[in-house]
Amino acid sequence: MTAVSRLWSLVVRGPLMVPVFASIFAVALALAFVPAARAQGVQPFVGGWHLDPAASELRFLSIKNGDLAEANRFDTISGLITDQGKAQIRVLLDSVDTGVDLRNVRLRFMLFESFQHPEAVITAQLDAALLRDLPALTRKEIDLSYALSLHGMTLSNHARVSVALLGEDRVEVASVAPIPVSAAKLGMAQGIATMEQAAGVSIVPVGIVSFTLVFERGSPDAPNTAADTASAPQATAPSAAGRAGCADSLAEASRAGGIQFSPGSTRLRANSGPALDRVAEIAKGCAGLRLLIAGHTDSDGAAQANLRLSRARADAVAAALATRGIARSRLQTRGLGEAEPLVPNSTPANKARNRRIEFTLAE
Structure with a gap:
């Protein structure tokens, strides 16, 4: 050299x-x-x-x-x-x-x-x-x-x-x-x-x-x-960073998306598996802390129907995390429907961004 x-x-x-x-x-x-x-x-x-x-x-x-x-x-x-x-x-x-x-x-x-x-x-x-x-x-x-x-x-x-x-x-x-x-x-x-x-x-x-x-x-x-390779690392281990580190990791997982549903349905698509695995790893690294799972929709359809759908989707995510080893007692769910859009529901791309699942730490 x-x-x-x-x-x-x-x-x-x-x-x-x-x-x-x-x-x-x-x-x-x-x-x-x-x-x-x-x-x-x-x-x-x-x-x-x-x-x-x-x-x-x-x-x-x-x-x-x-x-x-x-x-x-x-x-x-x-x-x-x-x-x-x-x-x-x-x-x-x-x-x-x-x-x-x-x-x-x-x-x-x-x-x-x-x-x-x-x-x-x-x-x-x-x-x-x-x-x-x-x-x-x-x-x-x-x-x-x-x-x-x-x-x-x-x-x-x-x-x-x-x-x-x-x-x-x-x-x-x-x-x-x-x-x-x-x-x-x-x-x-x-x-x-x-x-x-x-x-x-x-x-x-x-x-x-x-x-x-x-x-x-x-x-x-x-x-x-x-x-x-046996030495492959876990997806993340934020526990060392404490509550603030766990909150940041959940926020990043929320921004990354990856959790998807069939149109108008609470059925998780198969390609949501890796993103759910990641959130489960974060939750395992944040032992003792409770997670809040919030469902959001776009503005298409009736507001009350969207509210029910968003809550049911949050429950579906909680059930999926429970099958990945996260105690259901640590998971709190909430449906917000179309009340908190990230961007105006003016284009198909914007509506796709507003249809989402967000993870935070429960109070």
Whole structure:
């Protein structure tokens, strides 16, 4: 690793803004290329390779209010390279670690929307000839092409990475220079706007990623799904922050939405499950505190009918949380109908925002 690379690694020791995510993934793929260079035979991928998560890091920096940089990382990643040279890296989005519980919740719910998109996946088809001279050089830089699937979108890109041999069956891939990534290209512009509103800050919509990824020779049958990793963190654990931290976490879960009903019905849609799981985890981390579940509707239909519907939907959410281990005695429900809209009921999009479930701490 060059002096410049080492310096950059120190500067961006922490993660960066989510948009930068793509860059980091690119690096991961580069790592996968290492095996190709390692082997000198005509079949360099025989036996497969797997990522060593304990020795690997995916870091990104987020910048807010003009010049305030915050360091972040992802704690749960996995990867492999098959006998055919197909490389894959998976990142569990819920494993984002900013060092602040509330900030973690905002990134998971508002930016990544991990209740709908739980992981990011990077793939590449490796060329055995690309690194055939690595055994003799021990280190070289390459341009790596990759595909990143994140937040429901798939982008193709490339990055400059450094590949170094660490031993007979071990290689390291690291970013050579900062890798900027636009939030808009990953469909995250609205998520950033939501975070800005929630936190009262301005966020630079471009992130910068750095990484150090290590692969070892091994079975391509090694776990290849980050979500299967035993060390995957719980959705949130706000109890350490006390009552205020629990209230903030519930507020963020409310803003994130994700709880949906069939039209005019109290039947929860199947895709509401992940959001309900998150609220249940928050409730478990706030042991001893009671939750208030409030239902809201738009202004379509009779006011009294909307009031009854909103109350019944709040009761349905309480029942769903009870099946997830939250004592029903800790859950208070209320229906507010169309009385407290977030925005005027003037457009279909506004009405969708007003049809919601909100969580707060009960008095």
